[in-house]
Amino acid sequence: EDQVTQSPEALRLQEGESSSLNCSYTVSGLRGLFWYRQDPGKGPEFLFTLYSAGEEKEKERLKATLTKKESFLHITAPKPEDSATYLCAVQARNYGGSQGNLIFGKGTKLSVKP
Amino acid sequence: DTGVSQDPRHKITKRGQNVTFRCDPISEHNRLYWYRQTLGQGPEFLTYFQNEAQLEKSRLLSDRFSAERPKGSFSTLEIQRTEQGDSAMYLCASSLGMGNNEQFFGPGTRLTVL
Numbered sequence: 557e558d559q560v561t562q563s564p565e566a567l568r569l570q571e572g573e574s575s576s577l578n579c580s581y582t583v584s585g586l587r588g589l590f591w592y593r594q595d596p597g598k599g600p601e602f603l604f605t606l607y608s609a610g611e612e613k614e615k616e617r618l619k620a621t622l623t624k625k626e627s628f629l630h631i632t633a634p635k636p637e638d639s640a641t642y643l644c645a646v647q648a649r650n651y652g653g654s655q656g657n658l659i660f661g662k663g664t665k666l667s668v669k670p
Numbered sequence: 671d672t673g674v675s676q677d678p679r680h681k682i683t684k685r686g687q688n689v690t691f692r693c694d695p696i697s698e699h700n701r702l703y704w705y706r707q708t709l710g711q712g713p714e715f716l717t718y719f720q721n722e723a724q725l726e727k728s729r730l731l732s733d734r735f736s737a738e739r740p741k742g743s744f745s746t747l748e749i750q751r752t753e754q755g756d757s758a759m760y761l762c763a764s765s766l767g768m769g770n771n772e773q774f775f776g777p778g779t780r781l782t783v784l
Binding site: 560587588590592597598599600601602605643645647656657658659660661662663 | 674701703705710711712713714715718720725726728761763771772773774775776777778780
């Protein structure tokens with residue numbers, strides 16, 4: 557069964573304290589891995605797509621990396637406005653079946669204190 | 671604003687009543703998805719459309735749920751005979767398709783069943 561596990565469930569950082577969030581996945585064939593940011597009461601906001609092992613993407617203080625079994629979201633020198641829940645999702649390559657839906661993890665709730 | 675829009679943003683209803691939600695995707699996007707999210711969980715896939723064709727339905731989508739996308743533009747999700755367990759955030763997303771799998775989410779409709 558395709559599944560996504562994120563760790564830790566919650567992370568508290570001081571402003572400027574860099575860290576990483578983990579996303580482990582099991583999927584029959586990976587079409588893509590996606591990172592989203594979600595603020596309370598709002599819909600997920602798209603951050604990155606990664607398609608193959610070794611790929612990296614960067615945006616401001618965020619950097620996403622991908623291996624064959626997991627992805628990391630690295631946060632460098634975070635600011636309080638980076639506080640949010642970060643969601644990881646995979647899209648499976650199911651030949652003859654679903655090619656649409658995303659399978660999400662439960663997310664990591666990040667709090668950055670000034 | 672050319673993002674995904676959803677209406678209403680909040681809905682409170684009594685158990686047993688029917689409710690209908692609307693989603694307007696990004697205008698050039700061919701694919702439209704519905705997800706459900708409960709507190710502390712990632713979004714869970716419900717159903718997906720390619721233009722006006724409903725291509726997949728999750729086993730989460732019971733007989734009380736029905737979705738349409740009559741002209742390949744906006745979509746509606748109807749829940750009949752609501753139950754307290756239907757209380758959740760209902761999220762709509764759209765993607766360009768044609769090899770571009772990045773899904774962009776709307777703000778969601780928060781349903782509370784009393």
